[in-house]
Amino acid sequence: MSDRSAAPGNLVLVESLVNSLDIESGRDLLDTEEGRAGLGIGPEDVADARTLRESLRAALLAHAGHRPHRAVTPLGELLARAPLRLDVDDTDGSARLAPADPAPLLSRVAAAVAEALVAGTWQRLKACEAPDCHWAYYDRSPAGRGRWCSMRVCGARAKMRRYRAKDTKITTVDTKDR
16 A cells, blocks of 8 residues: 555565555455465464564554554564574674574564664554554654555545544534524
8 A cells, every 4th residue: 555665674574564464455465375475484374474463563553653453462472482593793793683593474573673673763664543554664754753654545535534524513513503
């Protein structure tokens, strides 16, 4: 849904996982072989990927100042299960957290979140506030207060709903005055 550019670094993995479900249409890329392959998972991993996806969505909604969309397993609880290792570069001494086994999606997501925390980009990955969307997007606005994945779609719909609600109130008041 989003018309924004992809999240930086490995946050693109988190963004892709969250956006594997189109809430409005119900289309779930985890139901397709191609969608699973894009995330590096097999059919046996789908249930865990869905749990992780919805926990991530809840965290991204919190980044935007919104309540969770539903009850989910806390993200910290899930990520605590991810085996990570500390890699140190012999040439320059730089260090980073990396998946102990790059195959599991949970470990790759945990490493991406850790990288984003260090880079200061984790809080900028958000979920659209539109209840029929909740698409993940990276907020590049200067103040970091973006609300929608797309101003042209979700933002325009929200503003139109507010306008119509306001117009309805005015019409109702006008009618009562007569």
